[in-house]
Amino acid sequence: MKKERRTPHIYSLGGIVWMALLLLCAMLAGVTLGSTRLSLAELWDGLLWKEEAHTASIILYYLRLPRVFAALLAGVGLSVSGVLLQSVTGNELAAPNIIGVNSGAGFCCILLLTFLPQASGALPFAAALGAFGTTLLIVSVAARLNAFRGTVILCGIAFTSVLNAGISLLSLLDSDVLTAYNAFSVGGLSGVKFEQLWLPAIIIFTCLFLSLLLSRRIHLLCLGDTLAASLGVRVRALRLCCLLCASASAAAVVSFAGLLGFVGLVVPHIAWRLAGQRTSHVLITSAFVGATLVILADLVGRVLLAPTEIPVGVLMALIGAPFFFILLLQRRDQGAAM
Amino acid sequence: MLQCNSVGVTLGGKEILQSISFALRPNAFTAMLGKNGSGKSTLAACIGAQQKHTGQITLDGSAITSLSPRERAQRIAVLPQNVPTPNLSVRQLVSLGRNPYIGLSRRMGEDDYAAIDRALARTDLVAFADRMLPTLSGGERQRAYLAMILAQDADILLLDEPTTYMDIRAEAEFLQLLKALTAEGKTLLVILHNLTLAAKFADDILILEDGRQIFCGTKTECLQRSIVESTFSVRRIDADGEVLFLA
Secondary structure, rough: HHHOOOHHHHHHHHHHHHHHHHHHHHHHHHOOOOOOOHHHHHHHHHHHOOOOOOOOHHHHHHHHHHHHHHHHHHHHHHHHHHHHHHHHOOOOOOOHHOOOOOOHHHHHHHHHHHOOHHHHHHHHHHHHHHHHHHHHHHHHHHOOOOOOOHHHHHHHHHHHHHHHHHHHHHHHHHHHHHHHHHHHHOOOOOOHHHHHHHHHHHHHHHHHHHHHOHHHHHHHHHHOOOHHHHOOOHHHHHHHHHHHHHHHHHHHHHHHHOOOOOOOOOOOHHHHEEEEEEEHHHHHHHHHHHHHHHHHHHHHHHHOOOOOOOHHHHHHHHHHHHHHHHHHHHHHHHHHHO | EEEEEEEEEEEEEEEEEEEEEEEEEOOOOEEEOOOOOOOOOHHHHHHHHOOOEEEEEEEEOEHHHHOOOOHHHHHEEEEEEOOOOOOOOOHHHHHHHHHHHOOOOOOOHHHHHHHHHEEEEEEOOOHHOOOHHHHOOOHHHHHHHHHHHHHOOOOEEEEEOOOOOOOHHHHHHHHHHHHHHHHHOOOEEOOOOOOOHHHHHHEEEEEEEEEEEEEEEEEEHHHOOOOOHHHHHHHEEEEOOOOEEOO
16 A cells, blocks of 8 residues: 555666666767777776777777766756756746857857957856856846746847847857857767866766755646745745756756757656656656767767768757657647646 | 734735735634635735735734745645646645655655545545546546645645636535534635625635725624625525525
8 A cells, every 4th residue: 555655666766777777778889889899898808908908998088988978968967957947947848048058158159269269278168157157147137027937938038139149240250260169059079078077077966966855846846836835845946946957057068068959858858758747757867868868869970970970969959859849749649738 | 823914015006905904713714705806816825925015914923924934834725726737646746735844854754644645535535546637627626736735734724716617516515625624623714706605604704805805704794794795796695594695
């Protein structure tokens, strides 16, 4: 009787084990497949820096492993950001770009490329700063206007329009800047290094931990603000905290991967279908699904037209958009709210 | 005891509520009546600490604004007029009512499960516990929400037009259930539009008109002074010991 009452335990254990296995398989494929294939023996020897597998070690530690970990972080960060945004705004179409992450990061990058081209090494910091700063601006304006839930989306649209206009204007001034900006805006993991990943990893997993800690309260937002508040939730403070977590997480990803579209929008929808409505389950599921998807998309991008590489951002958009459309059609056929 | 002292609300230069003062009688069913736009929902929002106001609302002598949201939620449960239909089972919804007792580090315990079971049994929803909310009728859904606020274990229940989407029978049954809760130690403040059912089930009546308090007292006094008839321009018929109000 009690087992029945305390539901999703079966889901939690079995589901998480399956998702972890899938993620491990994707990571294994990510580090072994590519223009140079590595056997499992080579992988093992390479990981241990054995003399006879020196080339494999270099491929693994300088190319494949940083890339797979970057893809994992990008998937986790953007998916968790998407779940938080969709939960706190009550809008299924909310994604990191709605709170100015993309436009803020893009504007700061193009600003740096235009006025301080010699400091292009600071591009990741400029991107993260722009993304997080724009969110802070949008959230503070929305909070001042008092009607937080819908207003934050409208403010996001307004600020995004202004920043996009700025990006267009600056890119008109210098075609070299436009070329450099395009590479950033497509989003990709080529050339990523371990040194770039430590700080984003700390930010992303801290945000995930905080989100899980608050997940029960976030879940109550599905009842609407009045009911959530009457159940003891500090709705505005919770919403602000979630928006900041979502922004920090997405900004951390932007700093090493550029603008990856669709992950933050599509993955939460998949997670909601797999995990039901409980926010903690959706967060964990979306982290696994997001990481697996980005690792696989990056792998396909590397091997499909090798030696030419398709940026993971392009592949995610190519796979994500039709997939999202199928989800919408299925939902319409079932006639049920997600 | 919940008490309002000179509560007023001004929005955009317009006075929505003016000098509302009353005390809710413990363990009684108080019906809040008033025409559309009379300020009923605004007063409910003030009591639920969701609306800034002048004057003071106190709970056992302490201002409700001095209580933390969780402390307040353990004392006052609010069911707003418009509630969503999330894709949750009835039991999952009812379990959300235990939130005021669950901290960041505390998971649900035996007390919480017992409170959920009690609430489901009290609202006759045990057989519906695993049904999903979108599959329920309007009346069943409202009962599920009532079960949720019963699981909240608050002594004061504030319900804003809880019978809006119910047919006549479901409405009467729901109010009968609310009435029975007063005998179990609950104090109810219920916003109602159906004057006849308010006259049948309420112990006390609070009437608002254009943001002002027209009357607050016992039902008997209200009926004796014909306040409902004059406020709502309705006819009253007394038949078989019941009071009916007709337009």
